[in-house]
Amino acid sequence: MARLHLPLIPSGEITPEPVYLNRRRFMQVGTAAVLAPLLPSAQAADPLAGLAPLSSRPGPFGANEPLTDIAAVTGYNNFYEFGTSKTDPAENAHTLRPHPWSVTVTGACAKPANYTLEDLLKGQALEDRVYRLRCVEGWSMVIPWVGFPLSSLLGRFQPTRNAKYVTFTTLYDPEQMPGQRRSVLPWPYVEGLRMDEAMHPLTIIAVGLYGRVLPNQNGAPLRLVVPWKYGFKSIKSIVRISFDETAPTTTWNRAAPKEYGFYANVNPAVDHPRWSQKRERRIGELFRRDTLPFNGYAEAVASLYQGLDLKRNF
């Protein structure tokens, strides 16, 4: 009978798991180092050229992470009002005229009116807010916004007790927003927040980024930023704010109700029906990293959703 010789490895020679994991990590970092020169470097031209500088003071909640390159922040956008590819907004948004601008405030509040942009910004101390932005498509950025808490804006309109939700609407003008000539989405773009989400100190209105006035393709002249929700909640180029008793039907929710919910909180435990939300690619990095619950802001916002089934209310 033939004897079978198995190469016996003394247990002491088997790679312990931490070392093995370290090696994996080393190989990933090593591969990244080799491939790093392949990553795009900053463009020579200043993407913020011609945009006025803003004076602001450091604000709370700063993400202590490397900022995403300006060229990516201003050149890789989802803003379907200017086309559906990532480069369309930067190419086409020059037709948007952010000045003069006004916002209609309506619904359950004591001071409904048509406010000019200057009215709205008067007395608002601008803050730097470095936030992570996680797109529902599975990529993310770290963006230095300039803005102010939404609560300090909404407070001025004196919402009444009936104001349970706040609804935002983007400009509808196919002349300025050529992407609206095709009905890829039901225009105008509508988004909304529960009142407590809107009044949360993390929620801001951004009027700038990287210390300058907001470029058109990023939602000039004023946009919402809700960092613990998928990017599509952070509605751009707002012309209408309404205080409502019931939740609005938001645009992506209307377009595909099974895929995009009203809440749209960043949640690695609840996948998009067609792709995973467990990991994300930070723009500028090659490999994916783990997506954090509420995009890493769980400590600040998880309490808003106590008792709410986040799988059903995605």
Added chain:
Amino acid sequence: MPASLWRIGVWGLLILPALWTIIGLQRGSLGPDPVEALMIASGIWALRLLLLTLAMTPLQGLSGWVWPLTIRRQLGLAAFFYALGHLLVFAVFDQNLDPAAAWREIVEHKAVWLGMLALALLLPLAITSTRGWIRRLGPNWKRLHRLIYPAAILAAIHFGFQVKADLREPLIYGAILTVLLVVRLPRGWQRGSRTPGHTTIS
């Protein structure tokens, strides 16, 4: 032109999209998310080459030219290689070479497993594309290679599943595929009834 030179020339053309993408990667002109750009380029070229492969037989039938049939095998193989590259980018950069994560992704999302299934169908076709296999399989070779139809349909659906709202592009590819499949129908009937000697290689 000698056949081998002709074949090298065709391979030279078929490698261009890959070359173009790699140069773009090096120059940093693929945009802020080069991995996504690689995924899109490899996937779309796999689908385009599948459609081109399927277009060769009708083109030969319409024009009477012979060359479409002589390059068909190369087109099909190139489609397979681009699809393989697509899978490689997915495995390395999207799944960080983590087999468990990749497996979860494949079984949990039909958008992904439809694509995997399409590639799995192409694998035996790529393997049996040699002269030796054509001889060995005889009439079964043709039967086996009809798997390109379901593979192309799956690939087109897989593409449609990637899109959030703007279905224009997937619909164009779907329409082309439909035409390429429909023009085969009457020929299939003909072959079954009247013209047994007709040399359709579909």
